[in-house]
Structures are given as structure tokens and as C-alpha cells.
Amino acid sequence: MSEIEDKIREIAKKLLEEGKVKYFIGYAKGSDAFCAKPIIIDDPKDVDKLIWSPCCVNNLAVYLVDEIKKKPRRGEEPDLRPVGIIAKACDERGITVLLQENILPRERAYIIGIPCSGMAEPQKLEKLAGEKGISHKAIYDMHIREEENEFSFEAEGVKEALPRDEVLADKCKECFQHNPKECDIVIGESVENPQIEKYVTIKELEDMSLEDREKFWEKIFERCIRCNACKEVCPLCYCEECTVEKAKPMRWCSKSVDKSNNAFYHLMRAMHLVGRCIDCGECERVCPMGIPLRKLYKKLEKEAEELYGYEAGSSSEDVPLFAAFTNDDPDEFE
Amino acid sequence: MLPTFEPKILAFLCNWCSYAGADLAGVSRFQYPPNVRIVRVMCSGRISPRFVLKSFQEGADGVLIAGCHPGDCHYSKGNYYTRRRLTVLGKLLEHVGLDPRRFKVKWISASEGGKFADVVKEITEDVKKLGPQNSLKRVDENE
Numbered sequence: 100m101s102e103i104e105d106k107i108r109e110i111a112k113k114l115l116e117e118g119k120v121k122y123f124i125g126y127a128k129g130s131d132a133f134c135a136k137p138i139i140i141d142d143p144k145d146v147d148k149l150i151w152s153p154c155c156v157n158n159l160a161v162y163l164v165d166e167i168k169k170k171p172r173r174g175e176e177p178d179l180r181p182v183g184i185i186a187k188a189c190d191e192r193g194i195t196v197l198l199q200e201n202i203l204p205r206e207r208a209y210i211i212g213i214p215c216s217g218m219a220e221p222q223k224l225e226k227l228a229g230e231k232g233i234s235h236k237a238i239y240d241m242h243i244r245e246e247e248n249e250f251s252f253e254a255e256g257v258k259e260a261l262p263r264d265e266v267l268a269d270k271c272k273e274c275f276q277h278n279p280k281e282c283d284i285v286i287g288e289s290v291e292n293p294q295i296e297k298y299v300t301i302k303e304l305e306d307m308s309l310e311d312r313e314k315f316w317e318k319i320f321e322r323c324i325r326c327n328a329c330k331e332v333c334p335l336c337y338c339e340e341c342t343v344e345k346a347k348p349m350r351w352c353s354k355s356v357d358k359s360n361n362a363f364y365h366l367m368r369a370m371h372l373v374g375r376c377i378d379c380g381e382c383e384r385v386c387p388m389g390i391p392l393r394k395l396y397k398k399l400e401k402e403a404e405e406l407y408g409y410e411a412g413s414s415s416e417d418v419p420l421f422a423a424f425t426n427d428d429p430d431e432f433e
Numbered sequence: 434m435l436p437t438f439e440p441k442i443l444a445f446l447c448n449w450c451s452y453a454g455a456d457l458a459g460v461s462r463f464q465y466p467p468n469v470r471i472v473r474v475m476c477s478g479r480i481s482p483r484f485v486l487k488s489f490q491e492g493a494d495g496v497l498i499a500g501c502h503p504g505d506c507h508y509s510k511g512n513y514y515t516r517r518r519l520t521v522l523g524k525l526l527e528h529v530g531l532d533p534r535r536f537k538v539k540w541i542s543a544s545e546g547g548k549f550a551d552v553v554k555e556i557t558e559d560v561k562k563l564g565p566q567n568s569l570k571r572v573d574e575n576e
Contacts, residue, residue: 312529432520
């Protein structure tokens with residue numbers, strides 16, 4: 100792991116010194132060791148702040164959207180140099196969708212791909228550290244490393260090893276594409292893609308009866324406080340004018356927090372993510388109310404694959420799912 | 434005697450085929466239940482998933498969408514896009530627990546007045562059995 104970290108710093112330094120990139124988006128140490136925070140660096144002196152650990156869960160592709168949306172100040176020449184970005188396989192899929200939808204010109208991003216075999220979920224790490232009785236101060240100084248089949252971390256002179264299966268993020272357990280494709284540079288060796296059962300998250304829900312499912316989602320949607328965190332963190336929710344926000348020409352979805360409007364909000368968001376959601380799991384991670392949003396989007400991912408053989412973010416050359424059709428699409432409508 | 438439940442069905446019909454089909458049903462004097470409220474759209478491709486969600490939110494007990502048969506679209510390919518979009522929407526609604534019988538998409542041509550009457554009869558009977566739709570309906574605080 101530290102080899103990769105050194106390599107990232109080296110590349111970032113070189114790119115920034117040569118002025119090849121405008122700035123560099125990477126990960127820095129967070130307020131505790133469990134969650135790395137995104138960092139934007141424009142000074143080569145700061146490259147030592149960059150880290151790489153099993154805690155780099157964030158999807159950085161969302162900052163590329165911010166970059167594209169930014170308008171230059173009046174009288175200023177726009178700086179069209181690319182932006183350096185670290186991309187795990189899931190981030191890279193997000194970037195691919197942005198390329199596919201012509202939101203991001205390819206030359207505006209310098210993508211540094213890192214094959215990734217799974218990241219640790221901060222909550223799970225924190226819980227396990229608590230069980231092992233490690234103080235909060237120690238947690239800040241902790242070093243987390245990835246070894247063969249476990250994440251090891253050192254704190255207060257104690258070295259603990261946690262089994263991978265217990266701390267691996269849920270989305271990573273279901274990830275079947277570990278290697279980024281659309282990159283300028285790849286750091287680290289490619290990882291073998293695992294043979295796993297897809298869509299285990301929604302299996303339980305699919306086996307439920309219709310009434311049970313209705314009750315399940317009713318309870319979930321009631322919980323939503325409409326903080327819009329899922330929308331803000333999503334790299335693919337880039338619309339300037341969002342259908343669930345705008346009031347003209349028609350207010351489709353009221354901002355009031357109730358069962359019906361919350362359901363509308365989430366279903367509309369889900370419909371907008373069909374064939375686009377790349378399952379980076381950010382929406383679920385940032386949700387303060389613990390809404391299992393992946394259970395909604397994963398279902399649509401499954402349908403897109405089963406009905407149309409479409410996989411989001413597999414190639415920037417693909418025509419988007421709803422912008423294409425064939426004469427022999429499945430037709431249930433008679 | 435208790436008042437029987439009369440469902441509200443909202444139907445989006447495409448101007449060129451299904452609306453003409455409904456017209457034919459009327460001209461040919463086919464009987465069909467009066468529970469259906471028709472909205473004419475220029476093409477079934479005009480129908481966004483939010484139309485359907487909004488209908489349910491505003492208290493529709495069932496939604497019927499009808500367009501030209503694939504290949505017959507007046508705008509040559511509008512209904513192909515609809516087919517993909519609404520197939521997925523149907524799956525999503527089923528996933529969140531809405532009965533699939535409340536949401537129907539049918540291809541009805543201008544000559545199929547009888548089919549239109551049958552489809553309306555079918556969805557009205559189904560929804561009548563299912564009862565009022567409350568899972569997506571807006572909660573009115575004044576009530």
C-alpha cells in the first residue's frame with residue numbers, strides 16, 4: 100500500500116511542477132483514521148498530504164463535475180488544463196459515464212487509475228476498534244494497512260488485524276470490476292476480478308411479498324429528511340436544474356417532508372439513474388438516516404442488465420440505455 | 434348500503450393511435466366503465482416517468498398508458514423509447530411494492546376500439562378489487 104502512496108505523491112509532484120495539471124484531487128488523512136477525506140492540491144509542496152489506504156472510500160468523480168460547472172470570472176481566461184484525479188475502479192466508471200454523456204471532455208481530466216480490491220467501511224472499522232478498546236486519540240494516529248486477507252492497524256503500540264470480510268464495505272463485496280480502464284496512468288498491479296454472486300443486496304427484498312415490500316419501503320421513505328445529501332454527493336446528479344427542485348413550469352415534487360413526496364423524490368432519482376448508477380455507494384454512505392439506497396438502485400442495475408444487457412460505465416462509446424432501442428427489445432405490453 | 438369503491442383511472446393516450454382507438458370505441462358504441470379519465474398526448478414518448486408518479490401522488494388508483502404498436506409510431510420511433518423507459522418504471526414500482534395491475538401499458542391502434550374498451554374494463558375491474566391506492570398518494574393535512 101505505501102508503495103502506491105509514494106507513487107501517487109511522485110506523480111502528483113511531477114504533474115504539478117511541470118504545470119501539466121491545474122490541480123490534483125486525491126485523498127488526505129481525515130479527522131480520524133477511519134475515513135480519508137478528499138483533498139485538492141495545487142502546490143507541489145503539499146503532495147505529502149496525499150495518502151492511500153483502505154479508507155479511501157469517497158468517490159472523487161463528483162469534484163470533476165464541479166470543475167466543469169465552474170465559470171471563469173469576468174475578464175479572466177478560462178484555465179482549460181486537465182485536472183489530476185485518483186480513480187478507483189468505481190470512480191473510473193463514474194468518470195466513464197460523464198464522458199459518455201459529454202459532460203466531461205476527455206482532455207479535461209488526467210486520470211490516475213488504481214486497481215482496488217475493496218475498501219473498508221468507516222463505520223465497521225470504528226465499531227471493531229471500539230470493541231478492541233482503542234482510544235480516540237490513538238485512532239487519529241492509527242495506520243491502516245492492507246495485507247493478504249486482513250486489514251491491519253497499529254495504534255498505541257498495539258497491532259491489530261481485522262478480517263477483511265468483516266470490514267469490507269458492502270458495495271465492495273459486490274464489486275465485480277476491480278480494474279479501472281479509462282486511465283492515463285495506472286498505478287499498482289491489476290487485480291483479478293472475483294467470481295461473485297451479483298445482486299445479493301436485493302435478493303432478500305425480491306423474495307418478499309408485494310405487501311411486505313410496500314411496508315418496508317414505506318418505513319424507509321418516511322425516515323428521509325430530504326437533506327439532499329444523496330443528490331449532492333452523486334457524481335451523476337449534475338443537472339443544473341433538478342426536476343425535484345424546480346418549481347417552474349410545474350412543481351413536480353414538493354419540498355415538504357412526508358411519505359408521498361419522499362417516495363416521489365427517491366423514485367424519480369432512481370429513474371434518473373437507470374443505466375447510469377455505477378454503484379459507488381456514496382449515497383448510502385452519506386445518508387444521515389441510514390436509508391439503504393443501494394437496494395433501490397441495484398434493482399434497476401439488475402433490470403438493465405437482464406432486459407437489455409446494459410452495464411453502466413463499461414465504455415464511453417456506448418449509447419446511453421434510454422437513448423437507444425432495438426426492434427426486439429423485450430415487450431411485455433402486448 | 435355501503436357506497437362501492439369507484440376507482441379513478443388516469444389514461445394517457447397517444448394522439449395518433451390510441452386516442453383515435455378510444456374515439457372509435459365511442460363511435461362504435463362499445464360500453465366501457467366511466468372510471469377512466471383520458472389525457473391526450475401527442476406521442477407515448479412524451480410520457481415521462483414523473484407523469485405516472487405524479488398521477489399516483491395526486492390520487493389516481495390506476496394509470497393506463499396506450500400508444501401505437503411498435504413500428505407504427507407517427508414519429509417513427511417514439512414508442513420504442515417509451516417501451517424501454519416504462520418497462521423499467523414498471524419493475525421499479527413493483528420493487529417498491531406497488532401492485533403491477535395498477536400500472537398498465539398497452540399498444541392500441543386506431544382500429545382497435547374493441548381492444549380499448551376491453552383494456553379499460555380489465556384495469557377497472559382489477560383496481561376495484563385492489564381497493565384505493567394509498568402507498569404513493571399525497572397526504573392532505575387539511576383532511
